[in-house]
Amino acid sequence: MRFLQQVTVITTKDLRAEMRTKEAINASFAFAIVILLILSFAFDPTEETTREISGGLLWIVFTFAGTLVLNRSFARELPNDCLDGLLAAPVPGSALFLGKALANYVLILAVELVALPVFGIFYNVRWTRQFWPLMLVVGLGTWGLTAIGTVFSALTVNIRLREVMLPMLVYPLMIPMLLGAMRLTALLVAGQPIAGDDTVWLRLLFGFDIIFTALALVLMETVLRG
Amino acid sequence: MRQKVIIGMLALAAIIFVRNLYAISVLPDEVNQGQIFRIIFFHVPAAAAAMTGSAVALIASVLFLAKKDFFYDSLAVAVTEVGLAFLAVNLVTGSIWARVIWGVWWAWDPRLTSALICWILYAGYLILRQALEEPTQRATFAAVYSIFAFTDVPIVYFSIRWWRTIHPQPVFFSKNGSFPPDWGRALGVNMLAMFLFYAALTMIRLRQEQTQREIDYLRRTAHAI
Numbered sequence: 160m161r162f163l164q165q166v167t168v169i170t171t172k173d174l175r176a177e178m179r180t181k182e183a184i185n186a187s188f189a190f191a192i193v194i195l196l197i198l199s200f201a202f203d204p205t206e207e208t209t210r211e212i213s214g215g216l217l218w219i220v221f222t223f224a225g226t227l228v229l230n231r232s233f234a235r236e237l238p239n240d241c242l243d244g245l246l247a248a249p250v251p252g253s254a255l256f257l258g259k260a261l262a263n264y265v266l267i268l269a270v271e272l273v274a275l276p277v278f279g280i281f282y283n284v285r286w287t288r289q290f291w292p293l294m295l296v297v298g299l300g301t302w303g304l305t306a307i308g309t310v311f312s313a314l315t316v317n318i319r320l321r322e323v324m325l326p327m328l329v330y331p332l333m334i335p336m337l338l339g340a341m342r343l344t345a346l347l348v349a350g351q352p353i354a355g356d357d358t359v360w361l362r363l364l365f366g367f368d369i370i371f372t373a374l375a376l377v378l379m380e381t382v383l384r385g
Numbered sequence: 386m387r388q389k390v391i392i393g394m395l396a397l398a399a400i401i402f403v404r405n406l407y408a409i410s411v412l413p414d415e416v417n418q419g420q421i422f423r424i425i426f427f428h429v430p431a432a433a434a435a436m437t438g439s440a441v442a443l444i445a446s447v448l449f450l451a452k453k454d455f456f457y458d459s460l461a462v463a464v465t466e467v468g469l470a471f472l473a474v475n476l477v478t479g480s481i482w483a484r485v486i487w488g489v490w491w492a493w494d495p496r497l498t499s500a501l502i503c504w505i506l507y508a509g510y511l512i513l514r515q516a517l518e519e520p521t522q523r524a525t526f527a528a529v530y531s532i533f534a535f536t537d538v539p540i541v542y543f544s545i546r547w548w549r550t551i552h553p554q555p556v557f558f559s560k561n562g563s564f565p566p567d568w569g570r571a572l573g574v575n576m577l578a579m580f581l582f583y584a585a586l587t588m589i590r591l592r593q594e595q596t597q598r599e600i601d602y603l604r605r606t607a608h609a610i
Contacts, residue, residue, distance in 0.1 A: 314526050314530070317522075324516055328509050328530065331502050331509060331537075332537070334537075335499075370536060371533075374533060378532065382525070382526065382529055
């Protein structure tokens, strides 16, 4: 009970801080649009080709935009020594992780849910045909991204070249999740259901989320307090 | 003493290896693949050594976090660095084999891809260490990263069972293995040489790392005075 309370406090604190400045979410959203725009020059966005590569395209946008949010997650605590205050608070590392991760999750999902219709308009694709399965894949994939990203946001916050180190460390770790998410997204945007051999990817997504959430919950305390 | 053990291990590995090179060279060519099949005697042991290395790195990292003993941190770096070289051997030999058999240097197949990711992950481990100055923080963060990175290793191992891949199925130590016993023996002996070589290199690297730590310590003490 107490644990949940601590988690909620941290989540609301992070979301409130973000809603007042809007620095991460604005940057992230603008970045997502810019990438979508640039990628449209990389190939001729006809409906046929777009459907085939939509999975890869969307998840590149999601991970890049998500990294911006994740980078800010702990960097936001640096001015005025907020991080020290946060560490001094009687909150276990796991609660801190879950609180921060939930706040990041909400922010990244918000960016993604705006980027999806923009993608649909720019690339002239009807992406809503398998809406709920797509939401499931996006939700699972994004949680994987957030769980790993939040731990590494804490880990890289005091490192030189923080902005580069986070993606460099996190992207290779996320590749199994990205492979699954990209494949399923391409499938669902094309309007096909997840069936047969492709269910293995869905299981991979579930497994990935569970393993990394568990690892993050256990190791966050070590990352924060040594 | 440690010096002598290392030299002994290296010498033993060299003797076994040279002796076994002869044994491999007199084996008859494989029916479908011809000469090139012999690369498996280097490809598989390198992979096995690298995988064992990653498991040792995981154990050393966990032990460091549990005991805060810097010996384990040194061990983790040493074993990871040497393992990276062995995994590179595995990737390169595989690539040469693929050029001959598949006609391409590289295919984006689950097994190949996951092994490459594995290599990049452990390279990231070394880069992360370089970016951190403070020894305790470096050791802690590197250990955490190593634990995360290890999750990819089972994916590499099982990838040939989970997905349909063009990578050959295992021919040794499996029910549908089709290798004659003397080929299996040649592989086993090479495996032994490779592991000895790995262990010797790790010990050399471990000693370097410990000396480095001592130098750092002395320098800091001198600085304090």
